[in-house]
Amino acid sequence: MDRLREEAWDRALHADGTAYLFKQRGRFYKILVTTSTALALVPAIVVGTVALGGLDPRVAVAVMGVVGIPLALLSVWSLAANWQDRYAAATQSAGVNQQLDDAYKQLLADATVDEAEFRRRLQVLQTQDGAQRDRDLNQHVTDAEMRRGLRAALRTRGKECSTCNLKPTDMKPTDCGVCGEFPRQWWRR
Numbered sequence: 001m002d003r004l005r006e007e008a009w010d011r012a013l014h015a016d017g018t019a020y021l022f023k024q025r026g027r028f029y030k031i032l033v034t035t036s037t038a039l040a041l042v043p044a045i046v047v048g049t050v051a052l053g054g055l056d057p058r059v060a061v062a063v064m065g066v067v068g069i070p071l072a073l074l075s076v077w078s079l080a081a082n083w084q085d086r087y088a089a090a091t092q093s094a095g096v097n098q099q100l101d102d103a104y105k106q107l108l109a110d111a112t113v114d115e116a117e118f119r120r121r122l123q124v125l126q127t128q129d130g131a132q133r134d135r136d137l138n139q140h141v142t143d144a145e146m147r148r149g150l151r152a153a154l155r156t157r158g159k160e161c162s163t164c165n166l167k168p169t170d171m172k173p174t175d176c177g178v179c180g181e182f183p184r185q186w187w188r189r
């Protein structure tokens with residue numbers, strides 16, 4: 001039973017850390033998607049303003065000459081890098097991992113379950129967890145992101161890191177190879 005509980009704790013910690021890193025990714029891609037969508041509207045706004053007589057067509061041509069190519073490049077880049085899909089994947093994973101973390105914690109807190117029931121419920125969660133981990137693999141999570149996520153999960157739980165034996169109280173990276181060594185800025189990976 002102790003081994004099963006330990007497995008559930010480890011899985012909850014992992015799910016919590018993964019939820020954290022995908023929430024951050026979601027925030028990052030949301031900014032990219034929103035900005036590129038807004039900028040893509042610039043040509044339509046310029047043309048519309050000319051049509052309404054609010055802008056000299058020669059000025060409009062000059063404006064588009066300056067911003068046209070950067071805007072086209074931006075939209076090609078946004079399509080090639082699949083920001084929209086990455087944003088959707090991050091949101092999906094953050095949600096599922098959050099639910100998994102809650103479910104593991106609920107199972108651990110339930111004093112009425114015997115060993116057989118615990119094992120059965122853990123297996124169900126592990127199957128869901130495994131499917132999500134497969135999906136997450138396609139998102140190419142970096143080791144630094146995993147360490148940042150683990151630090152966040154340890155901090156939430158008030159637990160110490162098994163390697164540096166420190167309880168994280170903030171998200172400032174240390175030189176620990178398990179709960180540190182990630183870029184200080186949240187948008188970098």
Ligand SMILES: [Zn+2]
Pocket residue numbers: 161162163164165166176177178179180
């Ligand atoms: Zn550590």
